Amino acid sequence: MKILVTGSSGYLGARLCHALLSRGHFVRALVRRTSDVSVLPPETDDDAFELAYGDVTDYRSLADACSGCDIVFHAAALVEPWLPDPSRFVSVNVGGLKNVLEAVKETRTIQKIIYTSSFFALGSTDGSVANENQVHSERFFCTEYERSKVAADKIALNAAIEGVPIILMYPGVIYGPSKLTSGNMVAKLIIERFSGRLPGYIGYGNDKCSFSHVDDVVEGHIAAMEKGRFGERYLLTGENASFKHVFDMAALITGTKKPSFSIPLWVIEAYGWLSVLISRVTGKLPVISPPSVDVLRHQWSYSCDKAKVELGYSPRSLREGLEEMLAWLKDLGLIQY
Structure with a gap:
């Protein structure tokens, strides 16, 4: 198969x-x-491997890249909790998908689109464990990224209804070795924790997210290419846990002390606002911003049973994944223990 991968230089795409x-x-x-x-x-x-220069927001370059390909993995996305210009989320995450769908129509060689959505497109769960049937309430959005992924999700589902051969993938919070981007938030928080810049827990452990190892998500995407059904949603999630649990497990794995206190979310949010002000001066995006704190005020727990049954998806335990990631960060000299 000749396969086009958008977002190929990103965390998951690479x-x-x-x-x-x-x-x-x-x-x-x-x-x-x-x-x-x-x-x-x-x-x-x-x-066997070639680079095509272009951008998902540049239709002509995208259509040229699709030419002669059989399958498209559309993994390109702008993954940030906050940006000074929120309109970029729409142009990349929504406009990029629209361009992919139009390019597929034009080239007529694409047999299948594997689209990387996000658990954010399904919405928070807040006390329950959701599956692919959940529909975002749209009553609130923690981040502009979330808003854009919900809009893109509707476009992808409508395309499926119209007969476009598209399969929708919903990874959880992706972590693991590969690349230190904003999408690898777990690694960034671990670095902050071990450097002493984040001395306590974030909140009191009321948050809960579904953590997905990057290589498990990759295998899930490839399985969807081979076995997935057109128009179907597949959650590629993993163990549901709080960041307090992640920090405790990291301490257990490394033989270091657990944090001795919790930092209230309102304190983290105040720090986030300060980070945003500094970011507007320096141009460097903050590690923590108010929208990311809003995410932590909710729960995002999901079941990947459908992907297990239909795709043979087999996510590793959070402990196994963290052991690998911590060793990778240590080898890079980014943390010490």
Whole structure:
């Protein structure tokens, strides 16, 4: 198969390119001229792996990249809890998907689209464990990213109703080795914790998220390409736990002390507002912002039973995944224990 991967230089996309290439597929990676491609495989003379320069917001470059491909993995997204210009979420996350769907119609060679959505598109669960049938209430949005993924989700589902061969994937909070981007929030918080800049727990452990190891999410995507049903949603989630549990487990794995106190979310939010003000001066995006604190005020627990049954999805335990990630961060010299 000739496969196009959008978002290929990102956290998930890069791992996906490697995995597809190792299975003998021909992979074309859509990257911007400014993208860091160091995490991608080297280009090959036989076009087993090639770079296509463009952007999902640039329709012509996207259509050219789709030409001659059989499958598209649309993993490109702007994944940030906060940006000074929130309209960028719409242009990339919503406009990018619209462009992919239009390019697929134009090229007529694409047999299947595997679209990477997000658990945010389904909405918070707040005391329950949701499955793929949950529909976002749209009563509130913690982040502009969430709002954009909900809008894109509607577009993808409507496309499926119209007969577009699309399969929708909903990863949880992705973590693990690969790349330190905003999408790898778990690694960033672990670094803050071990550096002493985050001396206590974030809140009191009332939050709960579904954590997904990046390589499990990759395997789930490839399984969807091979076994997934058109128009179906698949949650690629994992163990449901709080960040307090993550910090406790990290301490247990590394033989270090657990935090001795909890930092109230209102304190974290105040720090987030200060970080946003500093960001507007420096241009460097904050690790913690008020929208990310809003996320922690809710629960995001999901079941991946459907993916297990239909795709053979088999997520590893949170402990196993954290052991790997902590060793990776230590090897990089980003944490010490």
